[in-house]
Amino acid sequence: MDILSATSKQAQAQSAPVKVESTATVRSVETTHETAKTAKEQNEQSAEEIKKQLNDTVEKLNRNMEALDTNIKFGFNDKISMMFVNVMERSTGKLIRKIPSEEAMSLSEKMQEIIGTIFDKKG
CATH class of the missing domain: 1.20.5 (Single alpha-helices involved in coiled-coils or other helix-helix interfaces)
Incomplete structure (x- = not known):
């Protein structure tokens, strides 16, 4: 015991x-x-x-x-956190050139989505 x-x-x-x-x-x-x-x-x-x-x-x-x-306008794209510049025609207000181009900004946005899908943590 x-x-x-x-x-x-x-x-x-x-x-x-x-x-x-x-x-x-x-x-x-x-x-x-x-x-x-x-x-x-x-x-x-x-x-x-x-x-x-x-x-x-x-x-x-x-x-x-x-x-x-001048005929230059600045902007900021929230999706890719990037500034851009628009060159406008003075008389008509038509867009002459966008720097970086719309295609480059779209590509950058898609790349960030892909990187986010692979590496970002959720929650």
Whole structure:
């Protein structure tokens, strides 16, 4: 009988620290998850601020080009995060040239989609 009681006391003593470590691990994971969530929110806010700044810059560039009496218009493509330039005909407003070309921007967008499909993590 003494052997059984000693064995059961030993088993209880060994199982107690495991529970404490498990709780500490859960708290650590919860803290890490909250930190990651906060970082993600900050990145989203930063991305929105950057887009706003880029749009403001594009507007300023276009106002400056009008003041210089040129036929150049600037723009920003959100899908590929890239600026472009349109050269317009003065009298008709017809597009003469787009730099980079529409085909190049379309190709870049498709390549980013493919890369995103292969490498991006979801969730």
